[in-house]
Amino acid sequence: MKKGTVMNSLEIGQNYTFTRVVAPQHTARYLKSGDLLVFGTPAMIAWFEEAAVTLIAPTLDDELTTVGTYLETKHLAPVPVGGRVTITATIQNIEGKRITLSMQAHLGKTLIGEGTHQRVVVERKAFMAKADTMAAERGL
Template sequence: MTSASITHTVTPADTARALGSGDLDVLGTPRVLAWCEQATCAALDLPPEQTSVGTRVEIEHLAASPVGAVVTATATVVYEDGRLLRFQVVAHDAAGTLLANGEVRRVVVDRERFLSRITPVGD
């Protein structure tokens, strides 16, 4: 199976307080999700004319991480049907504690065709 991992150190900008998802100085769920999605993108090897877009996310944020913690998010393709990809995602800290797990779905699209359907704001 195709998989990829990314590693980040939690900074004050990654906290629930900074992201507006709470008032504690611990890793915020929106950042955990962003790191898991980053791992899904890293797991794909698409030609330049293609990209993928997220379509569904289900994440359980199970444990808190303080500023300074090292977090690794891993995404593994567990299902593929044409353009649809489902990834199992997990995040662990350096001690191996499971911080989050879930599933992210992405769809592979033609970059130009996708963007041609978007109407710029103000038009």
């Protein structure tokens, strides 16, 4: 078992930060979200979710995980290939199984993206059973 459930091990203000270099596969052109060779919004969103998961996961029992349920994002400035983007996820609120995080992306001191992200704690087996049922009902 890990540290315990999210309700008694995460705290408001707790955060996780990582820095990555923007590569061609992170660009709007590569991700088909535009045609420019700059950091694409889909990559920023994926990095936001990765930071949130990395922050929360170590606090959960093994049978639990989180799923993203809400994301509001602003992409504020371009970043060229080779730029070093720093992503930070910070716990803003915990209501039962719902965790709200603020997300920020910086290029040096410049804020290039921000948002609000929510994740909900779920039981792995029950969640996958629901997904399997939905797939079976649709012949997938």
